[in-house]
Amino acid sequence: MSRKKTVTKIQSDYVKKYDAQQQRQQKKKQRLIRRLVLFSIVVVVAVGVMTMYHMKQRAQYASKQEEYNQLEEQLTVLQEEKNSFLEEIELLNNEDYVLEIARTNYFFSKKGELIFKILDEIPSY
Template sequence: MAAKKHKKKKRKLDFSKLRGVAYLMVSVVLLGLLVSDYYKTIETQKKEMAEVTAQKEALEKEKAAIQLEIEMLNNEDYVTRYARENYVFTKDGETVVILPQKNQ
């Protein structure tokens, strides 16, 4: 009879060890999922940061171009030349003749 009791105890111990291993495996899987989600989030944030940085650089270039244009428009000679070239602005006593363009 002592041998039977020993076998029953061994089965209970095996079951509890199996349960412990199952808990450990589930924990490892969940931890792996958390880590992979963490790295995916980091990659997404890096991509977004790169896009925002590119937009910032483009806006800074646009701002520099606008600043240059503002400085040029503050120059009276530039404004006069620009108006004469683009809007057929004339001086007193001048006559503007627009010639038709030849089709080539």
């Protein structure tokens, strides 16, 4: 069986000063803990905001990179088309080429030449 021991406090100036010092240290410790918790919350929020911003930037970068690749492909196609048109312009400056096109597409004939049109389809009669 345990007996309850009671100890009475000594009422002296030293004990009162000691108790006051203990209370000040306890309050100081509580303020420190509150500041650390507040600082931790600020750090967590800052890291969260920076992480969200980074993810947003990565998504934006990926979309811009995709758009850039599409535009590069389009540029390549347009350059090939430009080269084709330049070749065609160069050929159209050649008189023999223009006469050949006129003969094949528009039935232009040389002097004394006869042109017969041959149907590719078989007549149904």
